[in-house]
Amino acid sequence: MSLQDSDVSIASFMEKFFAETCPQEVVGWAESHGLDIGLWSQVDELGLTLISIDEADHGSGGSLTHLVTMLQAAGRNAAPLPLADTHLAAWLLVQSGQNVPAGPATVVPGTPRDTLEYVDGRLRGAAYAVPWARDADTVVFVVPAESGRLRIARAKRTSLQIVPGTDLAGMSCDTVSADDLEVDASWWPGDPDAPAARGALLRAALMAGALSAIFEMTTKYCRVRVQFGRTIGSNQSVQQHLVNLAQAAATSAAAVDQAAMAAGTQGEIFASFAAKVVAGREASLGARAAHQAHGAIGLTKEYRLQQLTRRLHTWRMEYGTEEALAQRIGASVVQHRSLMTFVGRRQGTTEFSTPTSGMRGRV
Amino acid sequence: MKLEATQLTDSELALGEEVSAWLAQRLPPGSYRPGLGMGGDTDRQFSRDLGSQGWLGMTLPVEYGGGGRSAVDRFIVVEELLAVGAPVGFHWVSDRQSGPNIAKNGTEEQKRYFLPRIARGELSFAIGMSEPDAGSDLAGLRTRAVRSGDAWRVNGTKIWTSGAAEADYILALLRTSDDRRGGLTQFLVDRNSEGLTVSPIDFIDGTRDFCELSFDDVLIPDSRRLGEVGGGWSQNTAELVLERGGVDRWMSLIPVLERWAKTEWGAVPGWFEADLGHITARCWAFRSMSLSLARMVDAGLTPIVEAALIKEMATRFEQECVEIVRRHFGRLPALGSEDQYESLLARAILTSPSWSIRGGTNEVLRNIVGRELMKP
Numbered sequence: 001m002s003l004q005d006s007d008v009s010i011a012s013f014m015e016k017f018f019a020e021t022c023p024q025e026v027v028g029w030a031e032s033h034g035l036d037i038g039l040w041s042q043v044d045e046l047g048l049t050l051i052s053i054d055e056a057d058h059g060s061g062g063s064l065t066h067l068v069t070m071l072q073a074a075g076r077n078a079a080p081l082p083l084a085d086t087h088l089a090a091w092l093l094v095q096s097g098q099n100v101p102a103g104p105a106t107v108v109p110g111t112p113r114d115t116l117e118y119v120d121g122r123l124r125g126a127a128y129a130v131p132w133a134r135d136a137d138t139v140v141f142v143v144p145a146e147s148g149r150l151r152i153a154r155a156k157r158t159s160l161q162i163v164p165g166t167d168l169a170g171m172s173c174d175t176v177s178a179d180d181l182e183v184d185a186s187w188w189p190g191d192p193d194a195p196a197a198r199g200a201l202l203r204a205a206l207m208a209g210a211l212s213a214i215f216e217m218t219t220k221y222c223r224v225r226v227q228f229g230r231t232i233g234s235n236q237s238v239q240q241h242l243v244n245l246a247q248a249a250a251t252s253a254a255a256v257d258q259a260a261m262a263a264g265t266q267g268e269i270f271a272s273f274a275a276k277v278v279a280g281r282e283a284s285l286g287a288r289a290a291h292q293a294h295g296a297i298g299l300t301k302e303y304r305l306q307q308l309t310r311r312l313h314t315w316r317m318e319y320g321t322e323e324a325l326a327q328r329i330g331a332s333v334v335q336h337r338s339l340m341t342f343v344g345r346r347q348g349t350t351e352f353s354t355p356t357s358g359m360r361g362r363v
Numbered sequence: 364m365k366l367e368a369t370q371l372t373d374s375e376l377a378l379g380e381e382v383s384a385w386l387a388q389r390l391p392p393g394s395y396r397p398g399l400g401m402g403g404d405t406d407r408q409f410s411r412d413l414g415s416q417g418w419l420g421m422t423l424p425v426e427y428g429g430g431g432r433s434a435v436d437r438f439i440v441v442e443e444l445l446a447v448g449a450p451v452g453f454h455w456v457s458d459r460q461s462g463p464n465i466a467k468n469g470t471e472e473q474k475r476y477f478l479p480r481i482a483r484g485e486l487s488f489a490i491g492m493s494e495p496d497a498g499s500d501l502a503g504l505r506t507r508a509v510r511s512g513d514a515w516r517v518n519g520t521k522i523w524t525s526g527a528a529e530a531d532y533i534l535a536l537l538r539t540s541d542d543r544r545g546g547l548t549q550f551l552v553d554r555n556s557e558g559l560t561v562s563p564i565d566f567i568d569g570t571r572d573f574c575e576l577s578f579d580d581v582l583i584p585d586s587r588r589l590g591e592v593g594g595g596w597s598q599n600t601a602e603l604v605l606e607r608g609g610v611d612r613w614m615s616l617i618p619v620l621e622r623w624a625k626t627e628w629g630a631v632p633g634w635f636e637a638d639l640g641h642i643t644a645r646c647w648a649f650r651s652m653s654l655s656l657a658r659m660v661d662a663g664l665t666p667i668v669e670a671a672l673i674k675e676m677a678t679r680f681e682q683e684c685v686e687i688v689r690r691h692f693g694r695l696p697a698l699g700s701e702d703q704y705e706s707l708l709a710r711a712i713l714t715s716p717s718w719s720i721r722g723g724t725n726e727v728l729r730n731i732v733g734r735e736l737m738k739p
Contacts, residue, residue: 219736231737239733246732247676250364250669251648257368258651274644281645323637329644330636337625339643340446340617343650345371345379345439 010066014073017046022077024304030080031170035135040081040104049086050100057094064263068205068256075209075315078307080171082106082132084202089140089154092195096152096186103137106130108176109199109319110142116178118143118151118185126177131318133174134162142195143185150192153185169310193328193352197272199319201259204272204279207315208252210308211282214290215245217305222293232293241293248286252279265348270332273325273352274342280322283312328352364669366655375439382443385416390449397448397703399711400615401459402572405452405487405529413444414484419458423466428479434660438653442610448618448707452526452572457481459609461488461534464602465551468590473551477532489527491535491552491576492599495520499727501536501599502544506578508537513585515539515550517578525721527561527574530554536595547595551587558582568698568713601665606722608656608670612677613649615718616684616711620646622704628692638687649677668735675728678719685715 021039030036043049052067053059067087074083082104089105108116108127115125123141133139139160141153160176167173188195219242222233232238255278259271287309291298298305316322332353333339341350371379389412398404413419421437423429430436437458444451462481465473480486497503506519517537527533533552540546554561558581563571590598622628624639652673659666689696689712696709719725 223737223739233737236730236733239737240729242736243672243675243729243732246364246736247672250366250672251652251676254366254368254652254655255648258648261368261370271647274647277641277644278648281641322641326640326644327633327637329640330638331640333624333639333643334626334636338621339624339639339646340621342643343646344442344446345376347647348370 007065007069011069011073014070015076018073018077018079022074022079024307027078027080027307028301034172035082035104035132036080043081043083044103049083050090051087053087053090053094053100058100059090059094064201064260065257068201068260071202071205072209072212072253072256075206075311076213078169078210078213078304078311082136084199084206085132085136088195088199088202089136089138091198092140092142092152092188093154095190096188098152098154098184098186101138101154104132104135105138105140106132106136107140107142107195107199116141116143118145118153118183121182121185123153123155123178123181123183126175128175129165129167129318130174130176131167132172133157133160133176134164134172139176141183141185142188144192148192150188150195151185152188152195153183155181155183167314169307169314171314173314191269191352193269196320197269200276200325201256201272203315203319204252204259204275205256207279207283207312208249208256210312210315211245211252211279211286212249214286214305214308214312215242215249217308218242218245218290218293238293241289244289245286245293248282248289252282252286255279262348266351267342267347267349269352270329270342270347270350273320273329276320277322277325277329280316283316287312364672366652366669367658368651369655369658371435371439371654375435378436379439379443382416382418382440386443386447386449390447395450397618397707398450398452399448399619399707399714400445400617401451401455401611402615402714403445403448403452403455404450405526406450407453407484407487409450410454410484410487412484413454414482419454419484420462420478420482423462423478423482424474427466427474428482429462429466430482434657435654438610438657442614442650445610445614446617446621453487453529454481454484456490456526456530456534457486457488457532459611460490460602460606461532464534464549464598465589467601468549468594468598470586472586473589477551486532487526487530489524489530489533489554489574491521491524491527491533493521493523495522498523499724502547502596504536504538504547506535506537508539508548508550508583510539510585511582514582515585515588517550517552517581517583519578521576521578522574523564524574524576525572527554527576528563528571533576534589536599539592539595542593544596545593547599548592549589549595549598550583551589552581552583553587556581556583566714568710600667603723604660604665604667604670607674607728608653608666608677610650610653612674612718613646613653613681615681615715616688617646619688619704619708619711620684623688623691626691628688631691635691638691642684642687645680649673649680653677668732671723671728671731674722675719675725675732678725681718682715685711 047060050059085106163175255275259275262271335353421430425431508515560577564573
């Protein structure tokens with residue numbers, strides 16, 4: 001694979017790779033056993049988590065569009081891998097002047113319950129709902145300072161206490177605590193909203209991928225499932241669900257691709273938050289429509305659909321709920337006194353406003 | 364069904380700047396009554412002024428007085444117009460669909476006559492499709508055109524035609540034989556034809572823009588037939604693509620939303636920002652999809668299903684926006700309010716059901732998409 005290839009061939013390479021490596025059994029295995037090291041080493045070898053990080057910084061090169069293309073393919077196949085998390089960790093570290101970590105990594109997303117504190121080079125307290133923590137070699141912390149600036153700190157997983165937990169997708173979602181742990185930290189040089197925005201966009205990309213998969217899966221099912229002597233898809237009332245799914249898949253993918261294209265412009269943070277709000281809403285409608293069209297079989301573990309919808313429910317609530325992100329967007333619209341400034345032709349030059357809430361810095 | 368993300372080029376962005384600056388001069392606040400998207404006021408002079416800027420008939424060929432420009436350039440101009448609720452009523456139909464239809468299907472004489480006038484903002488069109496017994500089901504049209512020498516004799520009734528009273532021409536779909544689809548033909552009907560009576564229908568918000576057209580032995584010269592005899596169905600279908608999926612399908616309420624964003628309108632902190640943020644994020648996504656469609660049209664594609672898919676959800680979104688804003692407004696908005704935006708909100712409450720009916724009902728659009736998805 002080369003990232004100089006056309007976008008189309010990258011998309012088809014990624015789709016083929018994840019379809020082959022992440023069939024239903026592999027996903028099911030990971031839900032009960034955790035990270036499959038063999039599977040991880042394949043994506044590690046290809047450098048997938050380092051796409052869009054400069055080769056000079058030991059990344060894989062390519063653009064943010066390439067990265068979200070990879071994540072959409074991963075989401076389509078419910079890939080049980082810390083792809084978005086390892087990428088986010090590496091990107092935060094590289095941007096703040098640290099080196100790319102080896103092995104799987106994760107980022108502490110930050111919840112209102114977290115008690116983490118960084119004082120004089122030491123970290124203490126607990127953080128909740130950390131995806132993949134028990135399988136990560138490196139855990140990255142985004143710690144707000146009183147000045148409003150952020151520090152990016154890293155710790156080896158082995159130096160932390162981990163209490164395992166499980167998310168709705170059956171994947172690890174752990175509590176991480178540190179006890180006066182000395183950590184490496186450096187200042188985040190960019191916009192304090194950028195870490196949260198990147199986290200939101202990556203989750204949105206996974207959701208867009210899963211939505212396109214459940215759309216196709218449901219369409220196929222409705223073409224072959226026969227009831228009352230004909231395929232259920234020949235009923236207009238059932239077709240309604242397919243239309244809703246087609247809209248969910250098209251809208252979320254358009255939003256994610258548009259946000260990736262905003263990389264490096266003033267509009268990047270808004271677009272990333274907006275993409276997550278849009279994908280989250282579509283995830284809710286799409287999951288409901290897919291299950292309704294499938295009937296009972298869609299709710300069984302032997303059928304693939306639930307692997308995707310459980311992930312949609314999880315990703316939707318990670319890295320900013322729709323309400324929290326919408327509120328930030330709304331506050332910024334109020335400051336600019338116009339929504340078209342974010343929607344219309346000025347979207348690439350409109351700065352996201354300074355925050356009014358204490359959420360800043362939370363990824 | 365992939366909608367490629369795209370961005371505006373520097374020259375496209377500059378066009379937007381230019382239009383916006385011109386509009387600020389030409390339509391200072393208070394100098395006009397803002398409208399709901401394509402339902403904007405009718406102002407002949409404004410349409411002529413837009414025409415002299417080169418911002419009407421932009422995609423029409425240069426040799427017929429058009430701009431020879433792209434669908435995206437037109438998208439940019441329309442976005443700026445609808446963002447301020449500009450009075451686009453006079454030229455809306457001719458600019459969006461009648462002009463391109465004539466450019467594609469018209470005779471040389473028709474193109475020479477109609478296109479320069481459309482591009483100058485001098486000709487207004489209305490769409491003569493629906494009939495009392497054929498709303499969504501256009502193949503059931505009955506208004507008949509019978510060949511009579513060099514002309515066609517027309518009898519029947521068209522109904523629910525917006526803007527016909529002010530229009531110069533009606534682009535009518537008429538029955539020329541009994542074949543359901545193959546028996547339909549399009550005609551360019553002079554609104555002042557003898558035997559054609561245009562009667563306004565009182566609309567739900569008290570306006571009288573909706574019309575009924577009675578054809579009583581109206582003679583239409585054969586030179587005003589648009590395209591082949593029996594070619595009306597496919598011409599009309601292509602025309603509907605131009606009608607669907609554009610920014611006009613999610614921008615109807617923008618002037619009201621912009622006012623709300625600055626708001627003194629009963630904002631409940633927190634709740635207000637979250638609702639406004641949701642709406643902004645979704646507008647941004649719809650805009651991206653509309654722009655992507657315009658690029659597809661410029662690439663020579665005819666994205667019929669994509670346009671139907673977008674229009675169906677965009678119009679429902681617009682209606683949800685009305686519901687959200689009315690809740691925040693917190694009292695009954697008055698149609699006759701001195702605050703033009705309050706009055707506009709009242710009109711939106713009354714007329715927004717039309718948004719998911721005009722240009723193909725959402726049910727018809729859902730059937731179009733559903734059928735496509737079931738194709739093996």
